[in-house]
Amino acid sequence: MNQLNAREFDSVEGAIRAATDAILAQQKPDGHWVYELEADATIPAEYVLLVHYLAEAPNLELEKKIGVYLRRIQGAHGGWPLYHEGAFDISATVKAYFALKMIGDDIDAPHMVRAREAIRARGGAIEANVFTRILLALFGETSWANVPTVPVELILLPRWFPVHLSKMSYWARTVIVPLLVLAAKQPLARNPRGIHIPELFVPGVGAASPRAPHQSAGWSFFFNALDRVLKIVPWPSGLRAKAIEKCRIWTAERLNGEDGLGAIYPAMANSVMMYDVLGYPESHPDRAIARKSVEKLLVIKDDEAYCQPCVSPVWDTALVAHALLETGDARALDAVTRGLNWLKPLQVLDVKGDWAEEKPDVRPGGWAFQYRNDHYPDLDDTAVVVMAMDRARERAEHKDGIARGAEWVEGLQSRDGGWGAFDADNSYYYLNNIPFADHGALLDPPTEDVSGRCVGMLAQLGASKDDPRLKAGIAYLLKTQREDGSWWGRWGVNYIYGTWSALAGLNGAGLAPDHPTMAKAAGWLAAIQNADGGWGENCDSYKLDYKGYEPAPSTASQTAWALLGLMAAGQVDHPSVARGVNYLKATQQADGLWNQAHYTGGGFPRVFYLNYHGYPKFFPLWALARYRNLKSSNSRRVEFGL
Numbered sequence: 001m002n003q004l005n006a007r008e009f010d011s012v013e014g015a016i017r018a019a020t021d022a023i024l025a026q027q028k029p030d031g032h033w034v035y036e037l038e039a040d041a042t043i044p045a046e047y048v049l050l051v052h053y054l055a056e057a058p059n060l061e062l063e064k065k066i067g068v069y070l071r072r073i074q075g076a077h078g079g080w081p082l083y084h085e086g087a088f089d090i091s092a093t094v095k096a097y098f099a100l101k102m103i104g105d106d107i108d109a110p111h112m113v114r115a116r117e118a119i120r121a122r123g124g125a126i127e128a129n130v131f132t133r134i135l136l137a138l139f140g141e142t143s144w145a146n147v148p149t150v151p152v153e154l155i156l157l158p159r160w161f162p163v164h165l166s167k168m169s170y171w172a173r174t175v176i177v178p179l180l181v182l183a184a185k186q187p188l189a190r191n192p193r194g195i196h197i198p199e200l201f202v203p204g205v206g207a208a209s210p211r212a213p214h215q216s217a218g219w220s221f222f223f224n225a226l227d228r229v230l231k232i233v234p235w236p237s238g239l240r241a242k243a244i245e246k247c248r249i250w251t252a253e254r255l256n257g258e259d260g261l262g263a264i265y266p267a268m269a270n271s272v273m274m275y276d277v278l279g280y281p282e283s284h285p286d287r288a289i290a291r292k293s294v295e296k297l298l299v300i301k302d303d304e305a306y307c308q309p310c311v312s313p314v315w316d317t318a319l320v321a322h323a324l325l326e327t328g329d330a331r332a333l334d335a336v337t338r339g340l341n342w343l344k345p346l347q348v349l350d351v352k353g354d355w356a357e358e359k360p361d362v363r364p365g366g367w368a369f370q371y372r373n374d375h376y377p378d379l380d381d382t383a384v385v386v387m388a389m390d391r392a393r394e395r396a397e398h399k400d401g402i403a404r405g406a407e408w409v410e411g412l413q414s415r416d417g418g419w420g421a422f423d424a425d426n427s428y429y430y431l432n433n434i435p436f437a438d439h440g441a442l443l444d445p446p447t448e449d450v451s452g453r454c455v456g457m458l459a460q461l462g463a464s465k466d467d468p469r470l471k472a473g474i475a476y477l478l479k480t481q482r483e484d485g486s487w488w489g490r491w492g493v494n495y496i497y498g499t500w501s502a503l504a505g506l507n508g509a510g511l512a513p514d515h516p517t518m519a520k521a522a523g524w525l526a527a528i529q530n531a532d533g534g535w536g537e538n539c540d541s542y543k544l545d546y547k548g549y550e551p552a553p554s555t556a557s558q559t560a561w562a563l564l565g566l567m568a569a570g571q572v573d574h575p576s577v578a579r580g581v582n583y584l585k586a587t588q589q590a591d592g593l594w595n596q597a598h599y600t601g602g603g604f605p606r607v608f609y610l611n612y613h614g615y616p617k618f619f620p621l622w623a624l625a626r627y628r629n630l631k632s633s634n635s636r637r638v639e640f641g642l
Helices: 006-025 042-053 060-072 090-103 110-121 130-138 152-156 170-185 217-230 237-253 265-277 285-295 313-327 330-346 379-391 395-411 429-433 448-460 468-480 495-508 516-527 556-568 575-587 615-631
Strands: 298-300 305-307 601-604 608-612
Touching: 006 313, 006 330, 006 575, 006 615, 042 060, 042 090, 042 130, 042 265, 042 305, 060 090, 060 298, 060 305, 090 110, 090 130, 130 170, 152 170, 152 237, 170 237, 170 265, 237 265, 265 285, 313 330, 313 379, 313 615, 330 379, 330 395, 379 395, 379 448, 395 448, 448 468, 448 495, 468 495, 495 516, 495 556, 516 556, 556 575, 556 615, 575 615
Parallel strands: none
Antiparallel strands: 298 305, 601 608
C-alpha cells in the first residue's frame, strides 16, 4: 500500500530516474563499473620519487600535473592531511614536499616554506613513520639505523614461530616481502637530478619514538630490545642469499600480471625496486610487467594527475548492481545482467591463495576487489557479489558461482564467529607491537562490517536459524555492538558504516525491529542525524581515545548508509528517514548524482583513508529506491541481506 502522496512519490521517482540515467551512462562497454579511488598525497608523491629512484626518463607533463594535484590538496596548516580537511600529517607532508622539490618547485616558494616550517616545528623529517623513513633511507636522507630491522631471513622461519608472514595481513605480506630484499641490500636511489632534503631535518633530533600510541609498553620494550640485537647480528651470507632467493620466488608466484603484486601500489612499487636491486634489466618480463602495473594506477586529467592506491572494479560493479536492482527499472536490470556477466568469470576457482595457510581444506571460490588478485580474494566482495547474483533475474544462471562463493565465505569464518577481509583468524594482536608496525595495521582480524555482510549473505541464501555458522555470526555481532548502539566500521567511516552493515545482516537473519539490538542501533542513528537531514562522520572517529559520536558535515554516502541502516531496522516510517530522503533530494546535482569532498572509505584506521568517487553516486540511489519500494509496499521489511 503506497504511503507516499502523489507529489512526494513523483519527486522521489524523479530523483531515482535521474540517478539511474547517470549511472547507466557510466557503465563500461564490457558491462562493469569502476570509479576513481583516491587516497592522500603519499601515493602520487611516492610515484614521482619511484621514477627518480630508478633514474627513468620522467614524463615532464605528467610530473607537472601531479605537482598541480599536490599543491591543490595542501592543507591550511601548511602540510598535507590524510583526508580532506584533515589534520597535519608529518609523513604525508615529508613525501609531498620531497616530490614537489623533485619536480622542480622552488623551496622558497610560499607553499614549500609553509610545509618546511610545519615539518621542522614537529621535529623534522626523522619524526615520520617507518615507511617514510625507509624511503628516506633509500634516498640517503637518513641512515638505515633509524629504521626498524626487518631481516630478510624472516621468510625462512617456520609457521609456528611467533613472528611469521602468514600471521600478518595480506597487504602487509605483499608489501614486506620485496621490502625484505631492499632492507638486506640497502640500495641507494640513483636520483639523477641530485635532489635531497636536508632542510627538513632538525639537528640533534633523533628518530621517532620507538613506541607508537597503540603499542603496549611491555611488548614495545621486548621488541625494541630484539631490534637492537638484530641490528648487530652477523647473518651468514649463505643464509641471507637463500632468504633473498625465497623472497624472489614468493614474489614471482604472486606477481599477478599487469594488476601487480597484491594489486596495491606499495607492494607493486616495492616489487619493481626489488627487481632493480637484484639486477633485473628493465626489459626482463617480471620487472617490466611489475613496472607496467604501477602505470595502470594513474589517473591523468586535463590539468592534474594522481596515482591511485589500487582500483575497485569488482566492488564498484557489485554495489552498483544492488543499487540498480533496487530501482526495478527495465534498463537497469539489463545493465545488471551485463555487470554480473562481467563478474562471473572473475571468480577465483583454481587458486588456493595465502588464505589456505589457515584453511587448507576450503575450496577457492571468492572474488577479489580489483580486476585480478587471485591469491587475495576477499570476503566482503564475495558476499556482496553472491547477494547480487542471488537477487538477479538470472539467478539460475549463476547458481554454481553463488554456491562456490558461499562455500568459500562459510569456510573462512573465524573461531569467534566473525569474518576478516582476506583471512580467517588473523588475530595475532601482539604483532602490532613490533617496531615495524607503527601504523597499527599489520593484521586482518574479524570486523563488524565484513561480518554483517557475511551474516546477511548466509541469511539471504536461506540458512536456517539453527545453522551453526549463522548463529555464530549473529552472536559475534551481538557481542560487538557498542554501548551506544553502534558498531565499528573497519572499511568505511565509521560507526555509521559499521552500524548499517551490522543492521543489514541482522535484519536478513530475522531479528525483528523491536529486538533490543535493532532498536538500540536505530535509536543511535536517529540521534546523530544532522539538522540539515543528512548524516556525517569524520575520519577522526578512529582515534584511540574515541568516547562517542562527534558531529561532522553531512555527506551523501553516509546519509545513504544511515537510511539503509534505519530501513533495515524496520524504521522506514521514522521521521528521520523522511528528513534524510529530503536531504538527498535537495543535494542531488543537475547531472543526477551527488558530490562529496569528504573521505568516507577506510584503508587503515588512523593511517590511511580512501575517497571512493563512486560512493556518493550509487549509495544515494540505492537508499532512495529502497525507500520508495518500502513505502509502496504492504511490508516494511527489507527482504535481502544487504
